[in-house]
Amino acid sequence: MNTTIETLLAHHSVRKFKDQPLTREQVETIIKSAQAASTSSYIQAYTIIGVTDPVKKEKLAELAGNQSYVVHNGHFLVFCADLHRHELLAEKHQADIADSIESTEKFMVSLIDAALAAQNAAVAAESMGLGICYIGGIRNDLNGVQELLNTPSRVIPLFGMAIGYPDQDTDVKPRLPLEHIYHENTYEQDEEKYMKQMTDYDEVISKYYHKRTGGLRTDTWTGQMAKMLSAKRRMYMKDFVQGKGFDLK
């Protein structure tokens, strides 16, 4: 196993950081690594906004559900799906791209592009001994985030990423069994086997929480998911996305 794979397999979210900002050089290395990720047909359909202004960080934390690590970290990034630059370049070339960039396909392309870049940023940061945490919480109030960061039409802030020097030890969280996530040649639709894999995994997770919390928590993964998914969260998203010119046509 090489050091890169060791880094990947050692990933765990860090939610408490030392009060030490990243250097400009570190930030640039992380952004360049993000940019080096694959991009669909070279479209480069994303923008990354670094948030360093303490007032903006406080406001962002409030919008995202008051997570302290949105304020206290070494650097904070917001990853956005972005077809704004493409709209401008189309004007320059007098190309009519409205139907194309308003399609569900291009919405998917932009999200995937942004996510590939983000994961490269995460890996780069972790390889430098830094910790990271993705912040999906910014999607609690994208109207607020959009106003705060002044994002134009054809741009959707997708998630944040807190980066910094770890000030806590956290465990690697066990994942679903490999054979549940990975199928060969056909999607395995043996429901009994499929449920058994989840039940076995529930035991692993229950033991993991029991150990980590000294017996306070013993919840299962399927139980967590059933509860989490019962809540109708962020149901304004379609309106927001369409309002930003990703029409989901």
Next chain:
Amino acid sequence: MNTTIETLLAHHSVRKFKDQPLTREQVETIIKSAQAASTSSYIQAYTIIGVTDPVKKEKLAELAGNQSYVVHNGHFLVFCADLHRHELLAEKHQADIADSIESTEKFMVSLIDAALAAQNAAVAAESMGLGICYIGGIRNDLNGVQELLNTPSRVIPLFGMAIGYPDQDTDVKPRLPLEHIYHENTYEQDEEKYMKQMTDYDEVISKYYHKRTGGLRTDTWTGQMAKMLSAKRRMYMKDFVQGKGFDLK
């Protein structure tokens, strides 16, 4: 600069592979690396299908636009957004999650989850000296892909990934200027500056193609994008996605 960042920055798509299959151990290392990526609220909303059956690979290549490297590679993966397992676990827990998993929000979560996993797989493979190429072409005909791989409802094949021992040398393709992709504290909306960055980048790209093709190609990035985005591609996507139970509510 550490070796992981060197790997990230050296990324280039590989479209010609040696005829040497990956070992089971290599495949498992890549899948475990994928699984180690962050996942929104632990949802693990993706499935990866390895395609090794030569007949299926031929068919997949045909569906994806006849790219030879879909057939000839060391291993081929298809990454899918997947809420099928969540539907099953909700039945077990008698939880009503329909509105939740049919939301635009959960569609986004599933896409981002799958993309983060995929990028970890790409990085793992490249760190092992392998090359990769994302295959968005499978979205040309997802009905065909769905039939070929037998994916159930609540599953959307998003893209493929050809992996293998490189049998070609390709260059690292220059990316947009860092200051164009990366903004601080606010989305930079100085249109003149923004256009200038793209014009400067066009020169870089034009020179890059000139050099790579011995003068045969001198196209610019904005020109490429304007042309590419003028085409209305994959406009069936909304129907497909909604037909698979991602209702974009």
